Amino acid sequence: MECLFCKMIEREIEPDVVFEDEQVLAFNDINPQAPTHVLIIPKKHIATLNDVGEEDLALMGRLHRTAAELARQFGFAEEGYRVVMNCNEHGGQSVYHIHMHLMGGRRFSWPAG
Template identity: 60%
Template sequence: MTDCLFCKMVKGEINPDTVYEDDDVLAFRDINPQAPTHVLVIPKQHVSTLNDLDDSNAHLVGKMMLAAAAIARQEGFDQQGYRTVMNCNADGGQTVFHLHLHLLGGRPMHWPPG
């Protein structure tokens, strides 16, 4: 995807505030944080939405979750608790169409979320 914001980050064309990176995922601070810590975890492989996952790339969601847990430990709120959210398509709140996980922590989370 040549015009995908997150793909440009993976390629190094845009430099986010990176907090975690491995062979499969990249994680960086959200530019519009909704909690004291708000990190986006993305697969390096472009997948537009959850609906576009298949058997060949479903493992990426597990890698994203493992990265989120590692970041929560790194940021020091793993024991207090945190929230992970994945939005799918416009009505679900997705604004960048590259699969991503929101990691929110550093404050109590309320339910329902909205």
């Protein structure tokens, strides 16, 4: 498999890990858009949000719970943070393994762009 994130899960490529459990891997983004910018990925390969199945609902909840826990650990949960998931080319997805961007440590504007 040529998936960049799967290679990170298998440690063929070593990410800068901030959290890991049996279902989820979270690591610092190599091109951060905020003082804290972490990618949270499921260890199960799912290409896009369109591919999330009924059997993946608990896993999707786990990704969101991980984001909230990390926001608390990084100290910006109360001030606020942004969580983003992109889907397909027009949505800005560049790696086809679903992933959540957790960004915090600065004020964000709206619309997002």
